Amino acid sequence: MDHLLPSFYQRVQERRDGVGACVVNATPGSFYGRLFPNNYIHFFQSSYSLHWLSQTPEELIKGAKPLNKGNIYITTTSSPIVFKAYLEQFQRDFSFFLKSRSDELKVGGIMVLTFQGREKAHEITHPLVVIGMLLKDMILEGLVEETKLDSFNLPIYFPTMEEVREVIEAEGSFTLQTLKTFKLGWDANLQDEVNGSLLDSKIRGEFIAKSIRVVFEPILTVEFGNEIMDELFSRFATKISQLIEFEALEYTNLVMSMGKA
Numbered sequence: 001m002d003h004l005l006p007s008f009y010q011r012v013q014e015r016r017d018g019v020g021a022c023v024v025n026a027t028p029g030s031f032y033g034r035l036f037p038n039n040y041i042h043f044f045q046s047s048y049s050l051h052w053l054s055q056t057p058e059e060l061i062k063g064a065k066p067l068n069k070g071n072i073y074i075t076t077t078s079s080p081i082v083f084k085a086y087l088e089q090f091q092r093d094f095s096f097f098l099k100s101r102s103d104e105l106k107v108g109g110i111m112v113l114t115f116q117g118r119e120k121a122h123e124i125t126h127p128l129v130v131i132g133m134l135l136k137d138m139i140l141e142g143l144v145e146e147t148k149l150d151s152f153n154l155p156i157y158f159p160t161m162e163e164v165r166e167v168i169e170a171e172g173s174f175t176l177q178t179l180k181t182f183k184l185g186w187d188a189n190l191q192d193e194v195n196g197s198l199l200d201s202k203i204r205g206e207f208i209a210k211s212i213r214v215v216f217e218p219i220l221t222v223e224f225g226n227e228i229m230d231e232l233f234s235r236f237a238t239k240i241s242q243l244i245e246f247e248a249l250e251y252t253n254l255v256m257s258m259g260k261a
């Protein structure tokens, strides 16, 4: 990012429309906890990050028997206990996030958040579900150890609008102004680039595989090893190319604005 800053500062200086001084700063630490002094910030914006939990729900791994056997996230076959464990982890984390930001926000301050969610309580269409299915196939072929898949759950959660609203209201530091969902194709960035031209499903599958690999490979490698990653994501690209012929593969995103209560 440092190589982009000089030209960014120059563009800010050249503006004549009364935009004030702008300071770019990096702050170490997790957003689940305090990052800035009290009453310090006028406006918070966070994009595409808050679906990451602070940790995998402990209930899923603390017993002798793995509760989300054969999956890396919630799927339609997961038991209600798995849904509940993920939801409760999200409620704890998001509530702590809201409390931390509200202490840092000045009175009258605003916060805008965008992150991935889900539309209906039981909608579980996500690339992670496809990855889970492929890992299961790879167990049958002896490429992945079953116990590794059984004990692994991603620290991620895609809430519904209602789940988000309930946490904001229960936590109480913010007054919700808007809360909406919008959809984005899994290959929306690629579609932007080609501007309406029709693309081959193989190219779309490969693009989606790369965009998922870049995010999830590091965490999957720790659990399943580097050796299977080429194979896993090559299978993933093929599977997505097939699926994309039959259904619109889209993320549900949540966007919300709120003021300090």
Ligand SMILES: C[S@@+](CC[C@H](N)C(=O)[O-])C[C@H]1O[C@@H](n2cnc3c(N)ncnc32)[C@H](O)[C@@H]1O
Pocket: 029, 030, 031, 032, 046, 047, 048, 049, 052, 053, 054
């Ligand atoms: C998909 S990127 C989004 C980056 C950027 N905001 C954007 O919209 O392009 C998700 C980011 O969330 C960050 N992240 C996840 N959990 C976090 C946490 N607890 N505290 C701070 N950053 C976190 C990751 O490090 C990653 O940079």
